[in-house]
Amino acid sequence: MKQFTTCVVLCVAMLFGTSMSAYAEDSLKVIKERGVIRIANTQSSPPWSYLGEDNNAAGYDVAIAKEVARRIGVSKVEFVADSFKNFVEGLKTDKYDVVMNDVTPTEERRKQVDFASPYGVEQFYIFVKENNDSIKSIRDMPGNSVGVTSGSSNETWARKHMMSSDIRAYENGGLLFNDLAIGRVDGVLSSLFGGEKFKKTNNLPIKAVGEPLTYQLSAPVVAKGKDSLRDAISSAIVSMVNDGTIDAYSAKWIGTDYHMTKGIDAALAELAEEN
CATH class of the missing domain: 3.40.190.10 (Periplasmic binding protein-like II)
Structure with a gap:
């Protein structure tokens, strides 16, 4: 300590x-x-x-x-x-x-x-569809698409650390999880709280996988x-x-x-x- x-x-x-x-x-x-x-x-x-x-x-x-x-x-x-x-x-x-x-x-x-x-700190994860068993962590993301909010620190991090993925930037971050739920993107990079909030509020079949990828302090x-x-x-x-x-x-x-x-x-x- x-x-x-x-x-x-x-x-x-x-x-x-x-x-x-x-x-x-x-x-x-x-x-x-x-x-x-x-x-x-x-x-x-x-x-x-x-x-x-x-x-x-x-x-x-x-x-x-x-x-x-x-x-x-x-x-x-x-x-x-x-x-x-x-x-x-x-x-x-x-x-x-x-x-x-x-x-x-x-x-x-x-x-x-x-x-x-x-x-305080927020932890950021990859979110995928609930029935997706092929993506278990960021190691499975090369070749798959990942949604991020345009201009966010998430986009910056993804473009630096996920260059083998198809990074799709959304001007409207609220559409990210809806597109994930219907299969338009394979994954979304988001804070754990943000993803869980969208999941609960909109009853979306999504889940966080793997370990925390990056952090944001408060x-x-x-x-x-x-x-x-x-x-x-x-x-x-x-x-x-x-x-x-x-x-x-x-x-x-x-x-x-x-x-x-x-x-x-x-x-x-x-x-x-x-x-």
């Missing part, structure tokens, strides 16, 4: 642009004096964030956000519902203090905002210049990794067979290798 924590801190420093330096401004102090931290999420992307039966925000990201707030010394959390496309601008205009909604740190995003330590997002807030959140998340809180919340909100910290560790290792 200590090795994992060290990896988190070092990778955050190198990849996310965090310095873990002495606080040079008062963003955390302002929030503590206010007594409320405003955290944005879509409230429409289970299991990460959604509206529960009581019409309040619920999900893995929400649970992590509440615990982070407690650990940085803020007693009240105000969840602000917003769309994914508005998150960066919402931070820049001080509509909220933090975004916690399965947001992946990318080079393009880091030009505009800062990320704290990662607390981390809290803050506006640039909010160093003390960012570093306090990172410290809180590292402590939650160390004491088992991350995996406990993952088991509660996602499932006991989903090992969050192991996935984060694998994702950080993948990033370090690429860089």
Whole structure:
């Protein structure tokens, strides 16, 4: 676990642009004096964030956000519902203090905002038709067609790692699984959650096969210049990794067979290798 924590801190420093330096401004102090931290999420992307039966925000990201707030010394959390496309601008205009909604740190995003330590990860698999017994892993994909969403990181990964497959990019990602179900493509590269959601919602005869192929981290997002807030959140998340809180919340909100910290560790290792 200590090795994992060290990896988190070092990778955050190198990849996310965090310095873990002495606080040079008062963003955390302002929030503590206010007594409320405003955290944005879509409230429409289970299991990460959604509206529960009581019409309040619920999900893995929400649970992590509440615990982070407690650990940085803020007693009240105000969840602000917003769309994914508005998150960066919402931070820049001080509509909220933090975004916690399965947001992946990318080079393009880091030009505009800062990320704290990662607390979540999505695993990506090949999905095939339920009655397909010939494709059991990515090793069986050469010569077969694979659907990806045009312009997504999935397409980039597939074109780099699946060059022997017929890669078909869809402008409308919602059509991917329907085409898989009726046999227009042999496989789809998708997050486990995305595929399972389409399967359940549309009653599609599809399944994930093989091992995780790649990963996408999720981390809290803050506006640039909010160093003390960012570093306090990172410290809180590292402590939650160390004491088992991350995996406990993952088991509660996602499932006991989903090992969050192991996935984060694998994702950080993948990033370090690429860089």
